[in-house]
Amino acid sequence: MGTVQIRDVRKSYGAVEVLHGVSIDIEDGEFVALVGPSGCGKSTLLRMIAGLEDITGGEILISDRVVNGVAPKDRDIAMVFQNYALYPHMNVRDNMGFALRQRRVSRTEIVERVDNAARILGLEPLLDRKPRQLSGGQRQRVAMGRAIVRNPNVFLFDEPLSNLDAKLRVQMRSEIKELHQRLKTTTIYVTHDQIEAMTLADRVVVMNGGIIEQVGSPLELYDNPASLFVAAFIGSPPMNFLEGDLINKTNFALDDGTVLTLPVADSSNRSRATIGIRPEHFTIGDTGWPALVSVIEPTGSETQITARLAGKTIRVLIRGRTSTRPGETIHLNVDPQLIHFFDAAPVPVVAELEDVA
Amino acid sequence: MSSAATSMPRRSANTLGHKLRVAGGVAISLVFLFPIYWMILTSFKDQVDIFTTPPKFFFTPTLAAYVEYMQRADIVNRLINTIIVATGAGLLSIVVGTMAGYALARIRLRGAATFGLLILLSRGVPPIALAVPMFLVARKFGLIDKHITLILAYSTFLIPYVMWLMRSFFMGLPRELEESAMIDGCSRYGAFFKIILPISLPGVLSTLIFSMILAWEELLFALVLTNRHASTIPVAIAGIAGDTVNGANWAALTAVGTITVIPVVIFALMVQKWLIKGLAEGATKG
Numbered sequence: 001m002g003t004v005q006i007r008d009v010r011k012s013y014g015a016v017e018v019l020h021g022v023s024i025d026i027e028d029g030e031f032v033a034l035v036g037p038s039g040c041g042k043s044t045l046l047r048m049i050a051g052l053e054d055i056t057g058g059e060i061l062i063s064d065r066v067v068n069g070v071a072p073k074d075r076d077i078a079m080v081f082q083n084y085a086l087y088p089h090m091n092v093r094d095n096m097g098f099a100l101r102q103r104r105v106s107r108t109e110i111v112e113r114v115d116n117a118a119r120i121l122g123l124e125p126l127l128d129r130k131p132r133q134l135s136g137g138q139r140q141r142v143a144m145g146r147a148i149v150r151n152p153n154v155f156l157f158d159e160p161l162s163n164l165d166a167k168l169r170v171q172m173r174s175e176i177k178e179l180h181q182r183l184k185t186t187t188i189y190v191t192h193d194q195i196e197a198m199t200l201a202d203r204v205v206v207m208n209g210g211i212i213e214q215v216g217s218p219l220e221l222y223d224n225p226a227s228l229f230v231a232a233f234i235g236s237p238p239m240n241f242l243e244g245d246l247i248n249k250t251n252f253a254l255d256d257g258t259v260l261t262l263p264v265a266d267s268s269n270r271s272r273a274t275i276g277i278r279p280e281h282f283t284i285g286d287t288g289w290p291a292l293v294s295v296i297e298p299t300g301s302e303t304q305i306t307a308r309l310a311g312k313t314i315r316v317l318i319r320g321r322t323s324t325r326p327g328e329t330i331h332l333n334v335d336p337q338l339i340h341f342f343d344a345a346p347v348p349v350v351a352e353l354e355d356v357a
Numbered sequence: 358m359s360s361a362a363t364s365m366p367r368r369s370a371n372t373l374g375h376k377l378r379v380a381g382g383v384a385i386s387l388v389f390l391f392p393i394y395w396m397i398l399t400s401f402k403d404q405v406d407i408f409t410t411p412p413k414f415f416f417t418p419t420l421a422a423y424v425e426y427m428q429r430a431d432i433v434n435r436l437i438n439t440i441i442v443a444t445g446a447g448l449l450s451i452v453v454g455t456m457a458g459y460a461l462a463r464i465r466l467r468g469a470a471t472f473g474l475l476i477l478l479s480r481g482v483p484p485i486a487l488a489v490p491m492f493l494v495a496r497k498f499g500l501i502d503k504h505i506t507l508i509l510a511y512s513t514f515l516i517p518y519v520m521w522l523m524r525s526f527f528m529g530l531p532r533e534l535e536e537s538a539m540i541d542g543c544s545r546y547g548a549f550f551k552i553i554l555p556i557s558l559p560g561v562l563s564t565l566i567f568s569m570i571l572a573w574e575e576l577l578f579a580l581v582l583t584n585r586h587a588s589t590i591p592v593a594i595a596g597i598a599g600d601t602v603n604g605a606n607w608a609a610l611t612a613v614g615t616i617t618v619i620p621v622v623i624f625a626l627m628v629q630k631w632l633i634k635g636l637a638e639g640a641t642k643g
Contacts, residue, residue, distance in 0.1 A: 052536050073542045085533035089555045102542030146541075 002028050002153035002186035003063055004049065010057035011044055011210075018044055020210045021058065026203075029184045031177075033201035035191055036233070040207040043158055046190045050079050050156050063153050073102070078147035079156040082163060084139045086131035086146075092118075093127040096145045117149040120179070137168045144176070148183065157189040161196065173199060194234050198222070206230050228342045231276045237304060239276045239340070240314040241347045246273055258310035260289055262339065274347070276340035279304065279317035284324075288331035291316075293324055305330070393618065400611035407607045422612035431585070432593055432613060439573060439589040439617075441504050446511035447569035453512070454519025454568075455561055459549060461520065462527035463535070473524070476517045487513070488581045495582055502584040510578045515568045522567075526560040527553065562631045570621055590617045 004026040011019040019041045026032050034042040047053040049060055051072035059066050067075050078099070086095050093114055100110045118124045121141045131139055140160060147155055160176070161169045177200050180187055191197050197204045198218040206213040206221065206229070213233075214226040225231035231239050244254040252260045252275065262275070291307035291314065298304075298321060305316040307330065316332065324330055399407055401418035426432050460466075461473045491510055492501075500506040530553065538548035554561070576591040583592065594617065597610045 050536075050540060052539070071544070072536070072539045073544070075540075077540060079537065079540050081533040081537060083531055083533055085531060085537040087534065087538070087552055087556075098538075099541035102547070146537075150541075 003061070004154055004186065004188065005061040005064075006045070006049070006058070007061070008058040009045065009048065009055060009060060011041070011048060011053065012056045017056075018210050019048075019056075022207075022210075022212055023058075024205055024212070024215065026186060026188065028186055031180050031187045031189065031200060031202045033189045033191060033197035033204045034207060035194055035197035035204055036207035036213075038192060039209075041210040042190045042192075042205075042207050045207075046156055046158055046188060049154075049188060050077055051075050076153040077156055078150040078152040078154075079158065080140075080143045080147050080160045082159040084131075084143040084163075086139055086142055088131050091128050091130055092123060092134070092142050092145075095131070095142060096123075096149050099146065099150050113149045113151075114145075117145045120148065120182070121145045121175075136164055137172065140164060140172055141175075144179070148179070148185075151185075153186065155185050155187040157187065157191075159191055160189075161191075161193075169196075176200060195236060198234070204234075206233060208233075225276075225340065228274060228276070228345055228347060231340055231342065232347055235278055237279050237315050237317060239278050240312075241274050241276050241342075242309070242312055242314075243274045243344050243347075244272075246271055254310040254312070256311040260310070262336075268341065270341075270343060272344040274342045274344045276342060277314075277334050278338065279315040281334055281338040282316040282318070282332045283334070284316070284318065284322070284330050285333045286331060288333040290329050291332055293326050293328050293330055296322065296324065296326060298322075307332075396611045396614050396618075399607060400615045402608060404606075404608060419608075422606075422608035423616075426609055426613055427616070432590070432616075435588055435590045435593045436616070438504065438583075438587055439591075440620075442507045442511065442579075442587070442589055443569045443572040445504065445508040446515055446572040447565050449508060450512050450515035450519045450568050451561060451565045454516045455523045455554075455557075455564075456549075457516065458520040458523030459527050459553065462524045463532070464545075473520075477521060480514060480517055484514070484577050488577055491578065492581050501582065502586045502588075504587050506582050507579060507587060507589070510582055511572045511575060515571060518571070519564050519568055522564045523557070523560065526557060526564075530556065559631050562628065566625065566628055566631075570625075573621060574617070 004024075006022055006024045006026075008021045008023055009019060010017060010021055022041070022045060024032070034045060036042050044053060048055050049062070051067065051070060055068050059068060061067065062075055062077065087098065090098065096114045096117060097110045100113060105113075114127075115124075118127055121144060123138075123141055123145055126134060126138060126142070131142070134142065140163075143160065157176075161172050164172060173196060176189075180200075189197070189200060198221075201218060203215060204218055204221055205215045208229050214221060214230045216224075221230060221234045225234060225239075228241070232241070242252075242254055242260075244252050244260075247253050247259065250262045252262050252273070254260065289309055291309040293305055293307045294313075295306040296303060297306070302320065303318050303322050305318065305322070305324065307314055307316060309332070316330075398414070400422055401420070402413070402416055403419050403421065406413050406416045461469055466472075495501050495506050495510075534552055534556070535543075535545070535548040538552045539545065543551060574591055575589070576595060579589045579592050580595065583589070590613065594610060594613050597613060598605050600606065
């Protein structure tokens with residue numbers, strides 16, 4: 001049983017608290033991604049689960065056992081690091097068998113389990129090589145092999161794909177997903193890349209500034225972001241935000257005086273609000289909000305349009321192609337169900353984190 | 358090392374800057390090598406040739422000084438003493454210093470940085486200031502003129518030296534290596550001995566060699582803390598040089614000096630592959 005329970009966990013370095021009471025329940029076999037900008041505490045939390053960082057407050061349970069004081073080696077976990085941490089003086093076979101040798105597993109069983117893992121990951125031709133003779137993708141795969149021969153209760157991944165180039169990253173991403181579907185081992189996966197989190201995980205934990213912003217399935221987060229931060233963080237290209245006053249339930253006055261008629265009423269009683277609309281939820285029609293097109297970026301399957309709406313730069317993503325040219329005015333419509341209302345607040349700057357390598 | 362690095366065109370080979378750098382290197386090497394050359398040359402001269410002005414570069418070589426001094430029991434004894442003391446001090450320092458350096462590099466302890474700095478500062482104390490207190494302590498414990506005394510005395514400066522060299526070496530290794538080992542079933546000690554130490558072997562060995570050389574050539578403590586029994590070869594050289602009765606026997610002095618230097622040179626040549634690897638290792642990560 002590979003369950004993980006995190007109960008009101010806190011972490012301080014001296015007087016500075018970096019995790020302010022985090023609770024997550026992870027079920028056996030679940031794939032959970034911890035995602036957030038750098039410094040949000042996601043890696044610290046993972047390292048606390050691994051036993052590499054002390055737990056300042058709260059409890060962590062692995063398979064219903066409190067592990068606060070348990071050494072990493074006795075937690076029955078395996079971890080894949082961002083820099084892979086392969087033992088440079090050992091060949092691939094010895095790297096993968098190291099943990100088993102530490103556990104005094106019989107030699108024949110080690111060979112069997114290493115061969116089996118190597119077969120799953122396609123590492124058989126590389127077993128006698130040293131890590132320095134491997135490419136980045138191969139090293140990454142060996143790191144994963146080292147984790148799976150253990151057959152642990154829980155896999156921990158700490159940004160395992162960040163050192164790979166974009167193409168390889170996508171490939172390894174689907175390999176990790178396939179591996180999880182095959183082994184069904186509980187997995188906790190830390191990443192700053194929301195696409196990785198969304199595509200891999202059963203549940204995504206969005207963290208920010210040492211707290212959990214929201215926990216949910218990828219589509220829940222996409223459809224119903226609980227906060228402006230989650231709304232800004234999840235989705236690519238990011239959601240558009242417009243701040244203004246709700247004159248009445250359906251008239252929304254932007255700060256430059258433009259009044260937008262909202263097709264749906266805000267259910268709360270706030271007077272000042274930020275509305276969020278995902279770029280892909282705009283449709284272009286003959287009537288609607290007028291926006292001045294500034295940039296057209298076609299990618300073939302879809303086209304991203306950057307435009308000015310009431311003095312604000314917004315992004316619109318449409319399927320297929322468009323004959324619109326920069327300088328023209330388009331009219332935007334939104335499905336009423338797809339407008340998000342938030343309390344007015346400065347929009348978190350998270351867009352630049354998307355492609356951090 | 359990637360193949361790209363080795364197949365890179367060596368564009369710098371023919372530029373003026375490159376030639377100047379080579380010339381500079383040769384010039385500096387000559388400055389450093391000349392005294393050694395002169396020492397070896399002098400050791401083959403007889404007393405007359407030594408004092409000829411201008412100095413002679415061509416002369417009839419004689420092995421007289423070598424023959425005489427290599428037959429003297431005290432010189433041979435001192436050579437053996439030097440080997441014992443240098444090896445003992447080197448090994449003790451490398452064991453203690455490597456582990457201390459690892460602790461300073463990795464383990465978060467309150468005051469560890471201050472502690473490390475204090476140890477480094479202790480190297481700022483002039484050895485002569487320590488020699489007399491050491492002598493008094495050694496006499497109190499009946500340790501005068503014993504190998505262990507010199508080994509311990511040398512360790513007082515070799516351990517900090519090893520510790521600081523190894524500390525920066527370990528800091529260049531990714532922390533995740535031990536973390537991974539600890540998750541894989543090692544204790545902190547296990548991770549150190551099974552993963553970190555094998556990787557650091559070139560660095561450890563080169564540091565060991567430097568430490569042994571430092572102990573090999575040490576004079577002051579050897580002079581103060583030993584007499585006949587445990588005294589080392591630098592003491593013998595000082596004795597020959599400071600012979601006020603007969604005057605300095607320069608042929609003997611340089612012959613014994615050459616005998617002292619040669620094992621170090623041979624040793625360094627034998628392990629130079631390790632030395633260079635150890636020195637360069639810090640910059641690269643496997």
